[in-house]
Amino acid sequence: MRTETGVRGGRVNGQFLWLLLPPLFTLMVLFVAPISLMAIYSFWTTDQNYLVQQQLQLTQYERVFSDPLYLQTLLSSAYMALLTTLGSLALALPLAYFIVRFVPLRWRVLLVLALIVPGWVSVLIRTYSWNLVIGESGLMNWALTSLGLIDEPIKLLFTKASVVIGLVYIYLPYMLVPIYAAIERLDDAVLEAAENLGADPFRRFIYVTLPLIAPGILAGCVITFIPAVGEYVVPNMLGGLKGMMYGNLITTAFSNFNWPLGAALSMVLLVSILACLLIVGRFLDVNRNMLGRQ
Amino acid sequence: MLTRWLLALFTTLVYVIIYLPIGLVVLTSFNQATITTLPIEHLTFHWYAALLENVKTLQSLWTSLEVGIISTTIATTLGLLSALAIVRHDFRGKSAFLLLTTMPMLAPGIIMGVSLLLFARFVGFQTGFLAILLGHILLALPYCTFILISSLARFDKSLEEAARGLGASELGVLFRVTIPGIASGIIGAALFAFTISIGEFVVSFFLTSAGTTTLPIRIYSIVKVGITPEINAVSALILVATLVLAIAAFRLTWSNKK
Numbered sequence: 001m002r003t004e005t006g007v008r009g010g011r012v013n014g015q016f017l018w019l020l021l022p023p024l025f026t027l028m029v030l031f032v033a034p035i036s037l038m039a040i041y042s043f044w045t046t047d048q049n050y051l052v053q054q055q056l057q058l059t060q061y062e063r064v065f066s067d068p069l070y071l072q073t074l075l076s077s078a079y080m081a082l083l084t085t086l087g088s089l090a091l092a093l094p095l096a097y098f099i100v101r102f103v104p105l106r107w108r109v110l111l112v113l114a115l116i117v118p119g120w121v122s123v124l125i126r127t128y129s130w131n132l133v134i135g136e137s138g139l140m141n142w143a144l145t146s147l148g149l150i151d152e153p154i155k156l157l158f159t160k161a162s163v164v165i166g167l168v169y170i171y172l173p174y175m176l177v178p179i180y181a182a183i184e185r186l187d188d189a190v191l192e193a194a195e196n197l198g199a200d201p202f203r204r205f206i207y208v209t210l211p212l213i214a215p216g217i218l219a220g221c222v223i224t225f226i227p228a229v230g231e232y233v234v235p236n237m238l239g240g241l242k243g244m245m246y247g248n249l250i251t252t253a254f255s256n257f258n259w260p261l262g263a264a265l266s267m268v269l270l271v272s273i274l275a276c277l278l279i280v281g282r283f284l285d286v287n288r289n290m291l292g293r294q
Numbered sequence: 295m296l297t298r299w300l301l302a303l304f305t306t307l308v309y310v311i312i313y314l315p316i317g318l319v320v321l322t323s324f325n326q327a328t329i330t331t332l333p334i335e336h337l338t339f340h341w342y343a344a345l346l347e348n349v350k351t352l353q354s355l356w357t358s359l360e361v362g363i364i365s366t367t368i369a370t371t372l373g374l375l376s377a378l379a380i381v382r383h384d385f386r387g388k389s390a391f392l393l394l395t396t397m398p399m400l401a402p403g404i405i406m407g408v409s410l411l412l413f414a415r416f417v418g419f420q421t422g423f424l425a426i427l428l429g430h431i432l433l434a435l436p437y438c439t440f441i442l443i444s445s446l447a448r449f450d451k452s453l454e455e456a457a458r459g460l461g462a463s464e465l466g467v468l469f470r471v472t473i474p475g476i477a478s479g480i481i482g483a484a485l486f487a488f489t490i491s492i493g494e495f496v497v498s499f500f501l502t503s504a505g506t507t508t509l510p511i512r513i514y515s516i517v518k519v520g521i522t523p524e525i526n527a528v529s530a531l532i533l534v535a536t537l538v539l540a541i542a543a544f545r546l547t548w549s550n551k552k
Contacts (some may be wrong), residue, residue, distance in 0.1 A: 015464050016379060016383045016385065019375045019376075019377075019378045019379040019383070020376075020379040020385070020391070022372055022375050023372045023373070023375050023376040023379075023395075023435065023439070024391065024394075026372055026431065026432070026435065027394055027395065027398075027432075027435070030410065030428055030429075030431070030432040031394075031397065031398050031432060032394070032411035033413060034406075034409035034410050034412065035405075035409050037409065037412055037413050037416055038405075038408065038409040038412050038413075041412055041416075071489050073486065074346050091308050094301055094304050094305070095304070095305050095308050097301065098298075098301040098302060098304070098305045099305070102298055102301065102302070113541070115309075115312070116538060117536075117541060118312055118313070118316060118469075121316065121490070121493065121532070121533055121536045121537075122493030122495070122510055122513075122529075122532060122536070123493060123495060123509045124493070124495050124513055124514060124517075125316070125319065125493075125513070125529040125532060125533065126316065128317065128319075128513075128517055128525070128529070129315035129316050129318060129319045129529070132315060132318040132319065132322060133314060133318060139314070139318060158308065167313075169312075169315070172312070192381070197523070205394070223400075225368075226400055226401075226402065227402050227403065229402065230401075230402025230403070230404050230405060231402070231404075232403070232404045232493055232496050233496065237517065247402070247404045250404055250408060251404070254408065254411070259412065262408060263408070263412060265321075266404070266405050266408050266411060269402070269405065270405055273400070273401070273402070277400065
């Protein structure tokens with residue numbers, strides 16, 4: 001590569017800049033600059049007329065860290081996101097394992113397609129659709145009442161549980177894809193070797209399969225957990241007051257015209273996520289898992 | 295053997311759970327009652343007819359399509375440039391650039407929406423159509439880039455070298471060899487970008503203005519006021535449209551892989 005660049009020097013370099021500059025410029029203007037501005041904004045304050053005072057102060061952060069509402073909601077959002085991650089994992093792992101190991105190839109394509117395609121339907125519609133299932137006059141209560149199992153409809157909607165159900169539903173495809181890919185990459189020979197050496201299916205799964213697909217599982221957990229913590233639509237539509245999440249607080253700050261507070265809340269979320277990523281990143285090879293390359 | 299049947303049962307159950315809610319949306323869109331309740335007593339197309347007369351909803355659909363088509367075109371083009379730079383060239387800071395491309399996928403949508411709103415107001419940029427368009431380009435760009443990276447990486451580079459050896463210009467190689475060679479990847483990326491844009495809510499929610507309403511924002515405002523079967527009708531229509539698009543996208547990217 002180096003010799004090629006050397007021989008064809010200026011031409012390749014000029015062409016290369018034309019390729020790189022437009023996307024780089026886009027990312028700088030639409031991502032780096034806004035996030036940086038948000039970081040600065042979080043140190044500003046507002047006066048009584050909601051006008052922003054551009055002096056660097058810690059007012060917003062003091063407020064975020066002194067009012068238990070904010071940190072408690074962040075913690076409960078993290079807890080709900082964790083439940084979402086575990087729930088999706090519990091659904092995705094057996095599912096992906098079954099499809100890869102037991103379903104013939106031509107059916108496999110169809111089954112995977114059937115799993116991913118609903119994930120491309122608007123989040124809003126998929127979230128709203130759970131109203132029809134777990135709402136007071138929804139399918140679940142109708143079925144249970146008709147069967148005579150309950151007299152009063154179960155009030156599942158607008159609780160933490162309904163939010164977690166909605167989140168699992170929305171984020172299941174995120175968990176499925178990397179786990180499926182990891183299981184599909186498994187080498188049959190390794191599994192046969194374990195079998196020949198006398199491992200029963202359970203031990204084979206725990207000691208051979210699981211460690212081999214661990215990077216895929218970890219990748220799935222990360223890309224499920226991160227957007228779930230900052231979720232706004234699902235708690236807003238299925239959560240009510242009881243199922244409120246951190247994203248709702250950010251939006252509230254903005255609709256109250258307290259933008260510096262909203263910026264500070266967003267920064268706290270972003271930094272928490274980055275911290276989690278740095279910890280997990282030590283175990284996760286981004287290149288291998290996200291690009292599917294060895 | 296038992297494990298196998300248990301797993302099969304479990305898998306079937308998950309598929310039922312996945313399709314049950316969206317199936318109910320389609321079903322209740324034909325329900326005559328004004329409140330979406332079960333059981334369904336009379337089937338009707340009334341809500342589809344009502345939908346066709348709702349100017350605001352139709353207008354928001356049109357806005358969504360415009361934003362979707364324009365942002366898809368731009369995001370796919372930018373993604374192709376990125377992918378060409380990453381796959382065909384070695385440069386310092388390549389992994390940093392890859393990380394920067396990944397970042398928008400890793401930040402929650404609400405942070406993207408908030409930061410774009412702050413930035414737009416700060417530089418005096420009006421929120422509305424153009425702002426939503428730019429937001430959608432940013433959201434789609436990482437996905438387009440990674441889809442195109444993987445199709446470019448599979449494309450045989452020696453074809454490009456052969457064309458160059460036969461005297462084709464760089465642009466000639468790009469438009470007559472590379473782009474036709476990865477056409478299915480490009481179409482896949484474009485359909486992916488379009489599905490992101492057409493369903494996107496949070497970023498548009500922050501960047502919307504009184505004059506510009508995308509369909510998800512319109513749906514949201516209707517759902518917030520009170521749920522009517524009209525929403526189920528809209529949802530059912532979008533569902534069918536998305537399924538058709540998604541299957542097309544999947545077939546294209548899949549056939550490329552095989």
